Amino acid sequence: MRWWERYAGSLDEELKALDQLGVEPHLNDELLKQGVVSIDVRVSILGDARSGRIEYPELFSYFRPRLYVRSLDRSVRHWNPINGELCLLGRSSEHWEPQMTAADLLRDQLPKWEEAAVHAYDNERTPGEDSQAEPASAYFPQQPGQMVFIDSSQELPAGLIWGWMKVATAKGRTSIVRDSPWTGWVVEIAGSDRKDVIAAPEADIKEWAERHGLESFVCPWIALDQPPTSLETLLDDVLAWLAGKEPDAPGKILPFQSTKKSGLLGLCFPEEAPGGGIRQGWLFIAHCRAPKIKKKERGSTKQVARWIVTAEGIGRTGLFERVPELSPLREKTIAVVGLGCIGAPSALAFAKAGVG
Numbered sequence: 001m002r003w004w005e006r007y008a009g010s011l012d013e014e015l016k017a018l019d020q021l022g023v024e025p026h027l028n029d030e031l032l033k034q035g036v037v038s039i040d041v042r043v044s045i046l047g048d049a050r051s052g053r054i055e056y057p058e059l060f061s062y063f064r065p066r067l068y069v070r071s072l073d074r075s076v077r078h079w080n081p082i083n084g085e086l087c088l089l090g091r092s093s094e095h096w097e098p099q100m101t102a103a104d105l106l107r108d109q110l111p112k113w114e115e116a117a118v119h120a121y122d123n124e125r126t127p128g129e130d131s132q133a134e135p136a137s138a139y140f141p142q143q144p145g146q147m148v149f150i151d152s153s154q155e156l157p158a159g160l161i162w163g164w165m166k167v168a169t170a171k172g173r174t175s176i177v178r179d180s181p182w183t184g185w186v187v188e189i190a191g192s193d194r195k196d197v198i199a200a201p202e203a204d205i206k207e208w209a210e211r212h213g214l215e216s217f218v219c220p221w222i223a224l225d226q227p228p229t230s231l232e233t234l235l236d237d238v239l240a241w242l243a244g245k246e247p248d249a250p251g252k253i254l255p256f257q258s259t260k261k262s263g264l265l266g267l268c269f270p271e272e273a274p275g276g277g278i279r280q281g282w283l284f285i286a287h288c289r290a291p292k293i294k295k296k297e298r299g300s301t302k303q304v305a306r307w308i309v310t311a312e313g314i315g316r317t318g319l320f321e322r323v324p325e326l327s328p329l330r331e332k333t334i335a336v337v338g339l340g341c342i343g344a345p346s347a348l349a350f351a352k353a354g355v356g
Contacts, residue, residue: 002035003060010061011037017103018054025054043106045069046076046114053084054102064089064096065105074229076117078129081229082139088113090130122276133272136227137281142310145181148264148284151201152313155280156189156268160198161245162222162253163191165266168214176262176286178307184264185209185314187216192249202315220253221266227281228267235285235306238267262288264309282311 004011011027018025023041031038037056042049052069068084078087088109089095116126148167166188176182187209189199200206222242228234239250257263264284271281286309316330 003056003058004037014056014101014103015039017101018106021103021107023052023103023106039102041067041106043067043069043110045072045110046118056102061098061100064100065102067102067106067110074226077119077134078113078117080139081136081227082141082231086110086113090128133274133276135271135273135279135281136269137271137283137310140231140283140308140310143178143286143307146176146183146286146309148184148186148266148282148309148311149314150186150282150311151205151315152279153315154189154199154201156223157198160191160223162220162242162249163189163198164194164218165189165221166216166218167264168209168216171213171215174215174217175288176264176309177288178286178305182309185214186266189221192252205315217263219264219266220256221268222253224267224269227269227271228283231308234308235265238265238285257287260287260289262286284309284311 015025015027018039018041023043026040028036028038028040035058037060039054039056041052041054043052044050045052050069050071052067054065054067056065057063067086067088069079069086070084072079072081072084074081079085080087088105112126112128116129119126165186167184168187169182169184173182176184185201185205187201187206188197190197222238224238224241228237230237239254242249242253253265257265264286266282266284268280268282270278273279285306287304287306289304
């Protein structure tokens with residue numbers, strides 16, 4: 001039984017409260033038939049009237065509803081530019097109470113959001129605002145079971161726009177398929193001429209890859225001057241931007257990728273760093289060519305699937321950036337005591353990593 005059925009009249013109360021707030025609520029009847037409560041609204045955002053959407057969770061009112069507004073200025077903080085969600089409450093569950101309504105959320109929190117959203121990352125936090133970075137790469141949807149690891153300490157030199165990189169992966173896994181688990185490690189980054197290595201991971205990471213007999217393949221990378229904001233037109237937008245900077249570059253990248261059954265295109269861009277300031281963020285566009293059904297006249301054609309593979313920082317810098325509490329453990333020795341030391345997953349992981 002759905003929440004608006006279990007608590008008779010609760011959905012009508014939500015609509016009435018939103019109407020009294022003056023946001024012109026309109027319930028999406030088609031989605032309601034599918035068990036989804038979605039209400040279109042008109043809200044004032046930073047002085048402009050905009051169309052928005054409130055989506056309710058299945059276990060409302062124990063969990064908070066969410067407000068989505070598209071096409072805001074990309075400099076706005078506490079807003080997801082990919083799906084349009086506004087972060088109106090802190091992450092802790094203590095900020096939402098079951099007796100609250102979506103109208104309460106808009107009335108009480110939207111003005112606070114407007115105050116915080118226009119502040120720069122380095123500005124002092126407003127009262128009640130979480131002090132955290134909002135790296136653009138975190139907003140992109142992850143492909144389950146797929147990841148590219150890249151050393152957080154290596155950075156591209158300023159002024160370079162594109163080039164080539166080597167990505168290592170398990171032997172026999174150099175082909176990447178959308179619905180299959182896959183992991184890669186960036187082991188070398190070179191410029192567009194492929195002559196000089198301009199960035200490489202820490203020595204122990206590269207030694208680890210060599211020790212495990214990983215295979216590597218080459219893929220292109222592009223360094224953008226701002227984070228991408230669209231999933232639907234991502235590749236076209238990136239290539240158009242690159243052509244404006246270096247007209248011959250797309251003609252070198254596209255033919256190379258067209259010869260590969262599958263591969264990656266790395267995108268580097270500036271984003272907020274958890275420790276303050278700006279860092280180089282990464283994500284990857286994966287592609288895979290699959291044979292299509294043969295047609296009598298045209299012969300066999302191939303369909304190209306594209307999706308996002310997110311990146312994760314590795315190395316000491318990335319580890320201590322994500323979990324600063326681990327920093328004091330650098331000079332410590334770990335001892336595993338008890339029967340679990342024989343075959344426990346943690347003990348095996350420590351042994352494989354050379355920790356004793």
